Amino acid sequence: MDPTLIKLALGGLAVLGCIGLFFGIGLALAAHKFAVQTNPKVEEVLEILAGAQ
Amino acid sequence: MIFSVRKSIYLTVLLIISLFLLGGCRSEHPFVKKTAFKDADKILIEFAGAVDESWARNPANYTVFEKPDPDIRLIIKDISISADHKKVTLIFEDDLNKNQPHILTAANISHGGKSLGSAILNVKKFYLGYLFSILIGAMIINNFVFTKYLGLCVFFGTSQRKSTAVGMGITFTMVMVASAMISWFIYQFILQPYRLDFLQIVVFIGLVSLSVQAVDTVLRKVNPVLFKAFGVYLVLVIANCIIIAVPLILADNQYNAWESLMLSLGAGLGFLIALFLMSSVRERLELANVPPTYRGLPIAFVLAGLFALAFLGFSGMSIF
Numbered sequence: 269m270d271p272t273l274i275k276l277a278l279g280g281l282a283v284l285g286c287i288g289l290f291f292g293i294g295l296a297l298a299a300h301k302f303a304v305q306t307n308p309k310v311e312e313v314l315e316i317l318a319g320a321q
Numbered sequence: 322m323i324f325s326v327r328k329s330i331y332l333t334v335l336l337i338i339s340l341f342l343l344g345g346c347r348s349e350h351p352f353v354k355k356t357a358f359k360d361a362d363k364i365l366i367e368f369a370g371a372v373d374e375s376w377a378r379n380p381a382n383y384t385v386f387e388k389p390d391p392d393i394r395l396i397i398k399d400i401s402i403s404a405d406h407k408k409v410t411l412i413f414e415d416d417l418n419k420n421q422p423h424i425l426t427a428a429n430i431s432h433g434g435k436s437l438g439s440a441i442l443n444v445k446k447f448y449l450g451y452l453f454s455i456l457i458g459a460m461i462i463n464n465f466v467f468t469k470y471l472g473l474c475v476f477f478g479t480s481q482r483k484s485t486a487v488g489m490g491i492t493f494t495m496v497m498v499a500s501a502m503i504s505w506f507i508y509q510f511i512l513q514p515y516r517l518d519f520l521q522i523v524v525f526i527g528l529v530s531l532s533v534q535a536v537d538t539v540l541r542k543v544n545p546v547l548f549k550a551f552g553v554y555l556v557l558v559i560a561n562c563i564i565i566a567v568p569l570i571l572a573d574n575q576y577n578a579w580e581s582l583m584l585s586l587g588a589g590l591g592f593l594i595a596l597f598l599m600s601s602v603r604e605r606l607e608l609a610n611v612p613p614t615y616r617g618l619p620i621a622f623v624l625a626g627l628f629a630l631a632f633l634g635f636s637g638m639s640i641f
Contacts, residue, residue, distance in 0.1 A: 276516060276517075279515055279517075280515065280517045280520065283511060283515050283517060284517070284520065284524070287507065287511065287524070288527070291527075291531050294535075295531065295534060295535060295538070298535060298538050298539060299538050302538050302539050302541065302542035302543070303542070304541050304542050304545075
């Protein structure tokens with residue numbers, strides 16, 4: 269294989285991985301900071317119900 | 322409340338300043354300061370330092386063409402150079418069509434006897450008028466729904482009520498601008514320098530869903546009323562093809578920050594206009610006596626075709 273191509277591929281993996289990691293952490297932090305408290309009973313009730321609709 | 326208003330003003334100012342910086346810092350060649358149209362048939366190039374006169378006076382060093390027609394080279398009649406050798410004016414045989422951006426290639430710029438490499442320069446008409454023409458072009462003349470037939474499933478899905486149509490249009494415009502700016506930034510400053518532009522579609526899809534998710538998360542907390550009003554449409558934005566078409570167009574045309582902002586804004590507002598027009602007709606249609614086989618989607622498609630015909634009247638127009 270052409271070494272420049274391998275370099276391109278590995279560089280691409282690294283760069284895209286970094287972008288993904290960066291935005292992933294950003295989203296996680298945002299979700300943490302803007303967390304909305306929901307009543308856990310809502311989910312429990314929903315689970316007990318038949319859920320056809 | 323006052324604090325948050327002030328904070329958002331700060332944020333907006335910061336965003337505008339950074340846009341200025343980003344728009345300004347992209348120069349195609351470090352030795353070229355500025356290119357501009359002058360009079361009817363001249364292009365002015367301003368260099369950062371003095372260039373050699375023998376190089377500057379040789380017309381073989383320049384190739385100029387309109388961006389859409391690379392094979393039609395414009396003929397240079399004369400070249401004048403200023404006394405300090407920093408400004409070179411190319412005079413052409415024919416008048417220039419300033420509505421098209423021109424590509425100017427200056428081969429082996431020579432400064433003090435040594436070559437500084439070639440420069441490929443974009444010459445564009447100034448500027449506010451050009452930006453405005455991009456906005457109106459994307460909004461009306463090349464309306465994405467009616468002339469390019471993009472985003473049809475969301476278009477037909479949410480144009481039954483006027484209120485939902487307007488809500489969808491506004492949500493869409495916001496997310497469109499945000500995601501297009503992020504995609505523009507990533508494309509210009511990460512994908513292109515690392516020669517990864519063949520991955521643009523994958524990256525853009527990721528960025529679109531990222532911005533939708535981010536708006537969803539933040540809005541849920543910051544403004545629950547608006548979030549309730551947007552409801553399911555926020556997620557539906559992901560399924561719209563306009564939102565992926567715009568970053569691809571930006572990447573294709575090498576737009577800068579302001580042009581990208583205008584194109585994405587125009588695309589969003591154009592979608593809003595299309596939804597509003599369609600929904601106001603469909604609301605009336607419910608009272609009309611439509612034959613049973615045509616009720617619902619079929620008549621909506623006929624309507625969209627009629628709208629597209631009407632929008633055809635705008636085609637080929639240019640502003641300024």
